[in-house]
Amino acid sequence: MRLMHTRFPDFIAKMKAAARLNRPDTEVTIEGMENIKTGKVASLRVGRVECDLVDLTSDPEIKKVQIIVVPRMPETAHTVIMKGIREDGTAKRAILENIILTTPAAECELYDVDEVIDRRTPFRVAEPK
Amino acid sequence: MAELKYKVIPKGAAEGRIPINLIYIDKADVAKAGILMKEACTIVAKDFHDAASIDVIDTSAITVTSDGIVADCAVVAFASVDNGKIDREFGFIGVSEIPYTRKLIEEEPHMRQWDLLHSGKRLYRGPSYEDMIPRAAFNETQTYTGRIANNNTGSEVMDVIDMTEILTPIFGLQEIMQDGEVTIGVAGPEISVGIGMVVRERQGRIFNWAYGAGKTAHASGVFAKTVKSDYPAIMAPKPVLAKKILEALDIDMVPGRDIACSPAILCVAKAGGYPIDLENIEDKAWVELESIGIDRAFLEAETQPISREQILADADRIIPGIVDPKTFKVADISEIRYAHYA
Numbered sequence: 347m348r349l350m351h352t353r354f355p356d357f358i359a360k361m362k363a364a365a366r367l368n369r370p371d372t373e374v375t376i377e378g379m380e381n382i383k384t385g386k387v388a389s390l391r392v393g394r395v396e397c398d399l400v401d402l403t404s405d406p407e408i409k410k411v412q413i414i415v416v417p418r419m420p421e422t423a424h425t426v427i428m429k430g431i432r433e434d435g436t437a438k439r440a441i442l443e444n445i446i447l448t449t450p451a452a453e454c455e456l457y458d459v460d461e462v463i464d465r466r467t468p469f470r471v472a473e474p475k
Numbered sequence: 476m477a478e479l480k481y482k483v484i485p486k487g488a489a490e491g492r493i494p495i496n497l498i499y500i501d502k503a504d505v506a507k508a509g510i511l512m513k514e515a516c517t518i519v520a521k522d523f524h525d526a527a528s529i530d531v532i533d534t535s536a537i538t539v540t541s542d543g544i545v546a547d548c549a550v551v552a553f554a555s556v557d558n559g560k561i562d563r564e565f566g567f568i569g570v571s572e573i574p575y576t577r578k579l580i581e582e583e584p585h586m587r588q589w590d591l592l593h594s595g596k597r598l599y600r601g602p603s604y605e606d607m608i609p610r611a612a613f614n615e616t617q618t619y620t621g622r623i624a625n626n627n628t629g630s631e632v633m634d635v636i637d638m639t640e641i642l643t644p645i646f647g648l649q650e651i652m653q654d655g656e657v658t659i660g661v662a663g664p665e666i667s668v669g670i671g672m673v674v675r676e677r678q679g680r681i682f683n684w685a686y687g688a689g690k691t692a693h694a695s696g697v698f699a700k701t702v703k704s705d706y707p708a709i710m711a712p713k714p715v716l717a718k719k720i721l722e723a724l725d726i727d728m729v730p731g732r733d734i735a736c737s738p739a740i741l742c743v744a745k746a747g748g749y750p751i752d753l754e755n756i757e758d759k760a761w762v763e764l765e766s767i768g769i770d771r772a773f774l775e776a777e778t779q780p781i782s783r784e785q786i787l788a789d790a791d792r793i794i795p796g797i798v799d800p801k802t803f804k805v806a807d808i809s810e811i812r813y814a815h816y817a
Binding site: 419420421423444446448449450451453454457468469470471472473474475 | 511512552558568569571605607608609611617624636
């Protein structure tokens with residue numbers, strides 16, 4: 347296994363715990379993954395996010411933490427699964443299509459922030475023209 | 476302190492018909508400044524500060540419309556800007572020049588226009604694979620920063636928060652750069668269908684090798700006429716479009732075979748009595764064309780061809796599309812600004 351991975355519910359729990367490590371009464375909200383029920387999260391970054399949250403809340407002025415997860419690439423590819431269900435509840439036929447969805451980029455969540463510390467791994471970009 | 480000129484068509488311009496700030500930079504001004512196009516977009520983003528698209532346009536080069544007509548300018552870089560910034564990874568794309576080769580002309584019959592009408596001009600269409608890095612194979616030719624997505628090599632601009640959009644086809648951009656006139660209205664069903672009628676080309680502005688003349692990229696049946704029908708479009712006046720289509724038809728570009736079977740091309744060809752490869756138009760494309768009243772019976776009907784002059788004079792009636800159109804002088808709806816930089 348090249349990378350270890352964290353269970354998705356554990357990721358949520360770890361973020362909440364890390365955000366409350368400095369002050370247990372810190373209010374924590376998490377947005378952007380409401381529809382995800384199961385999954386695995388690359389563990390290396392889970393640890394870094396936990397460190398970041400402890401770092402963020404070490405500032406006594408910060409009383410609340412808002413965690414927002416958006417696609418790193420704002421244009422995402424999705425499969426539309428269209429299932430035809432019989433009266434008895436069994437699935438007879440499914441048609442698959444793909445859609446491309448462009449959603450607001452991370453900047454949209456940052457208009458009101460005084461200081462942005464970007465710790466994301468930079469992607470290699472095309473040679474500028 | 477140096478300065479860089481740019482042109483803005485601001486949100487709300489043209490009696491409220493423009494939903495998003497549109498910025499245009501002349502490539503010649505960037506070259507004169509001795510800076511990269513990415514630097515130019517960054518300078519303008521900082522100066523303008525608000526959300527906008529930016530297209531850098533080379534008026535000495537050529538490009539190709541999605542339906543295969545060669546245009547006398549090219550988008551050579553495009554960007555999305557918001558809050559004074561450009562996203563460091565996805566906010567800008569520079570477009571690589573496509574070198575002239577015999578292979579390209581042989582593989583892409585619509586590109587005979589390059590040989591016969593635009594010989595020696597530099598060609599830019601869509602970004603190359605390398606230009607698109609770090610995007611994935613499925614991604615559209617699109618930049619994004621904050622609210623703004625600038626798609627299809629600068630020909631569709633969206634605000635993903637208020638979800639407005641405007642179509643900016645290349646002949647409209649050409650008029651903007653030339654301070655000519657633009658017709659602004661709602662695209663309507665004919666343009667919605669036409670957007671899907673494309674030619675097959677490598678490194679295309681929107682599509683690549685998947686579809687060809689006579690086919691539909693939409694493949695949406697009767698829904699094709701609705702997919703883009705509600706969006707505003709900033710177009711060249713129809714006589715300008717008719718003139719460019721006629722140039723292609725006059726060098727024996729056959730709709731459905733060499734150039735696409737878009738409603739605009741088919742209707743100009745029909746009016747002028749030019750041959751159309753009806754047999755090469757696939758069934759899926761016919762369904763979409765018939766949904767807007769263009770069927771084989773109409774195209775095969777015996778009619779007296781009209782002259783080039785008559786087509787140009789009557790282009791507004793001959794070429795279908797655009798609801799509630801109104802034509803504006805570009806000078807009346809745009810502003811020239813100067814970004815100062817060290």
